[in-house]
Amino acid sequence: MFEVINQAKAAIKDVVATLDPDTLDGAFASELVEEFAAIERLAAAGKTLCVQRVAKSGAWRRDGDRSPARWMARTTGTSVGHALGVLETAEGVGELPATETALRSGELSQVQAQEIVSAAAASPASEPELLAAAKTESVWELKGRCAKIKAAASPDELDRYEAIRVRRRLRHFRDPDGAFHLDAVLTPDAGAVVVAALEPYTERVFHAARSQGRREPHAAYAADALVEMAEHTRACDDQPSRRTPGAMVHVVVDHGALTRGSVVDGESCEVPGIGPIPVATARAWATDAYLSALLTDGTDIKAVCHLGRTIPARLRTAIELRDRTCVAPGCDDARHLEIDHITAVTDGGPTRLDNLARLCRWHHYLKTHRGHRLSGGPGSWRFANYEQAHPGRSPDTAKETGSARPP
Incomplete structure (x- = not known):
């Protein structure tokens, strides 16, 4: 051998x-x-x-x-x-x-x-x-x-949740180079609150950096945002509020699970980007203004419709929770996604859920300027370069083939 x-x-x-x-x-x-x-x-x-x-x-x-x-x-x-x-x-x-x-x-x-x-x-x-x-x-x-x-x-999601809660911690230390480190373990719902509170600050830092011509990793912007959030809290004259204005935690939960109080195979109760949480936690959050709960049948989000180009908040929330990453097959980019009309408004495409999808900036660019087309739907998205696959043919009549590979 x-x-x-x-x-x-x-x-x-x-x-x-x-x-x-x-x-x-x-x-x-x-x-x-x-x-x-x-x-x-x-x-x-x-x-x-x-x-x-x-x-x-x-x-x-x-x-x-x-x-x-x-x-x-x-x-x-x-x-x-x-x-x-x-x-x-x-x-x-x-x-x-x-x-x-x-x-x-x-x-x-x-x-x-x-x-x-x-x-x-x-x-x-x-x-x-x-x-x-x-x-x-x-x-x-x-x-x-x-x-x-x-x-x-899990036989008892609350027991699992409690085991995480017991292990919660926040500690800090300095490494040999003098850098300051933070290390935290939180329950998923607590982590979701922190991430939601930090997001508006991260966006502000990101846009400020871009306006100055700086490009750095997202993690660097998040670190700056954490400091800015702490400084903002200290500057407040009143008692610090529990959450930052504009912060929102989204929960996706199956209707059956919410009614029953627990999930079964094929169902979920989760905070997108964070992970599963107990249904009991989602129920407890239900009266809080910072929560957005979206009920689903386990496969897709239905019946949210609006005519026109402007995307209302309710529809935007549904798309963001359905398309948590770029929908182009093989792409898992989850940052700075852009909502795209699959069939353009100028071609008669409506502003409703089944004609909208989130794409990363690269795939949105390919679709808008490089002849790529998006088709299918949740679980069966297809993204192809029709101009390259069918030279001389109109993208509107080309057969739907291909993958998410850029040209």
Whole structure:
């Protein structure tokens, strides 16, 4: 076995040693990335399958490590947290034959396998759904799906919520360079309130930076916004209010779950971008003015309609909660999304839910200026470059084909 592995390793090493990316055609370089990713997935599968034996045999003790996770973190050059995830995946994947087969064949990355094993352990019947989702969804989307499944499968969501509440904390420290760090653990609903309060400040910092010609990561703007929010609170003469004006927390909950008081398989009660919350928490929030609750049937949001170009607040909220990321397949951009009329108003397209979708700035640009067209709907969106696929043909008559890949 080692002879084969060493030969493969030597061959890959030779390829990488002679690789000159500046001489590669862009399309060829893209194919190479895909091949290296496939090799990476197979290597991750091998590590995952072998590490369980290392843990059980006690071989990790030979170099004085305190735990299998610390041994793996040191051996692989990763964090202890990442190593723990691999160990948990290795322990659970044996109970999920289909997932193990997909892992061994290189169809799943380690992160995908970890999420599926964690969710399928709580709800074994969800394994086929999750394996299918892993083929088309981003890791971010897959994690969200797994979180919903685990929340619905929990025997007592309030017990799980209480366990998080007991662990809540906020601490700060300075690193050796003198930088100030904040570390917090909050319940999902408390986290949602913090994020909602911070968002208006983050937007203001973002626009101020752009007006000055500065471009920095969103995390940097959020850090500035936190300081600005604290300074604003100190400057207030009156008692600080519980929430910043303009802050809004949105909750998406199935009507049946809200009526029943708990979620079952296929239902959800969550704060978009944060995660599942207990139905009881959503009910308790119902009388608070900062909450926007949207009832759904589990598949789509219905019956919100308005004629004209201007998008009213109620319709905008529905779109934002339905389309939490850019709807172009494969894109999980969730920041600075723009609401697009699928059929333009100038072409007779109405301003109603089934003719609106959120796109990131890049995909909105492609649709507006580069001949791309959006079609389908929630769960079946399609985004294609009709001008490139059908040169000389009108985009209005071209067949709907293609993907979200930019030209």
